[in-house]
Amino acid sequence: MTHPSASRFRPAVAALLLLSLAACQNEPAAPAEGRFVRVVTVEAGKLANEIQLSGEIQAEKNVGLAFRIGGRVTERPVNVGDRVAVGQIVARLDPTLERNALTAAKAALEAARGEVNTTRSTFERQERLMAQGFTTRPRFDQALKAQEAAQAQLENAEAQLELAQDRLGFTELRAGVAGTVTARNVEPGEVVQPGQAVAQLARDDGRDAVFNIPANLLEKKSGETTVRVALADAPAVTALGRVREIAPQADPVTRTFAVRVGLIDPPEAMRLGSTVVGTIEAATAAIIAIPASALAQQGVSPAVWIVDPANSTVSLRNVDVLRFDPSQVIVSQGLAPGEIVVSGGIQMLLPGQRVRQLPAPTAAGRTAAASQAAGRPAVPPS
Structure with missing residues (x-):
């Protein structure tokens, strides 16, 4: 049942509504202003991953130490882990054969020197007789050849002596570089061949x-x-x-x-x-990182809102996401350095819509926001 007084007020209310609508139609339309959004400028970077x-x-x-000659090993004073210096003895061979060879070489050298003296005296005598005409040319030539042969024997004996001395020295294996012994391959008493590795040395x-x-x-x-x-x-x-x-x-x-x-x-x-x-x-x-709040969706693909700096309008563009982080999104394709991306306020945007950039928060604004987030009243600056 309707109250009688309500029926009397209905025509008056309807008239007031019609007058209000007419007044609104006669007023000029307010100019369209851009929607406030927060934006970021795209910057290129590199994504570093640590591989362990x-x-x-x-x-x-590594150097392998070996004798230049063969023989029986009599001593190996170093072991694995020992540090050796330059010139330090690593192993020794039995020097009996080399000492005997050295003695024989010395004797052969003395004999060669005696033979040279004898043939030289003979040649000098034949040379004097030849000058006086008391000898023949064949005897003179024979004395000359004998002297040359004796001189060659002397040079050979000297070379054999040096070789015997070198071989005697080769019975001692010395380190040519400083390092640490990492392996030993022979033991005292073994017979080794020339070039056979006796020890392995790691250089310092x-x-x-x-x-x-x-x-x-x-x-x-x-x-x-x-x-x-x-x-x-x-x-x-x-x-x-x-x-x-x-x-x-x-x-x-x-x-x-x-x-x-x-x-x-x-x-x-x-x-x-x-x-x-x-x-x-x-x-x-080169990759691009944008805030996670900037990521939108176009169909089934991720997208972002791009701001056209010429007319401050936005458009939606698909991007390829490389990785999702808690606070940012790593974009591999779809954005270029220098472009402006909407990072806040993307929920009500439409393609072609005008936007206005929110000013960057001041220090006081950040402090107030942090206080509100912590549940404390913001303290106005004095």
Whole structure:
């Protein structure tokens, strides 16, 4: 049942509404203003990923020590792990045969010298007689040839003496460089052949960190990649190095490539055989990072709103996302450095809509926002 007084007020209310609508139609339309949004300018960068690999410390150069002559080993005063200096004796051979050969060479030299003196005296006498006409040409020539043969024998005896002295010296194997003995291959009493390795020496003039790396991680240019190497049991002990050598062929079992990294001034704690961890920073091609709040969607593809600086209008553009991070999105394609992207207020945007950029927050504004986020009242500046 309707109240009688309500029926009397309905015509008056309707009249007031009609007058209000007519007044609104007669007023001029307000100019369209842009929607306030927050924007960021696109900047190019590189995405770095750290790759860690395990390896070991090895000598940059290894030297095999061997005798130049064969014989029986009588002494080997060094063992694995010993440090040797330049000229230090590593092993000795039995010198009996070489000493006897040296004695025989000395005797042959003395005999050759005596023969030279004899033939020289004979030739000088024949030369005087030839000048006086008291000898024949054949005897003179014979004395000359005998002197030349004796001189040749003397030179041969001198060479044999030097050879015998050298062979006696070869019975002592000395280190030509300083280093550490990493292997011994013979024991005293064994008979060795010339050139047979007696010991292995790791030189002190360089250290390498050796890693086994899959083919997809190999750098195309050796020497340009910097590797940070740290001891596995003491990460604070570090050294920098550069790729020095890459094996041309993969290991037949592991299918990995041995990569040698030359260390730059490695600390003493990085001893041979130590386990190390190498860290390589692998940078991708140029990428772009934008705030996560800037990411929109167009159909099933991710997209962003691009601001046209000429007329302050926006348009939606598809992008390829490489990676999602908590606070940002890594875009691989779709954006160019210098473009303006809407980072805040994308919910109500339409293609072609005019926008206005919000001013950058001041220090006081950031403080107030932080206080409100923490639940504290903002304190106005004095």
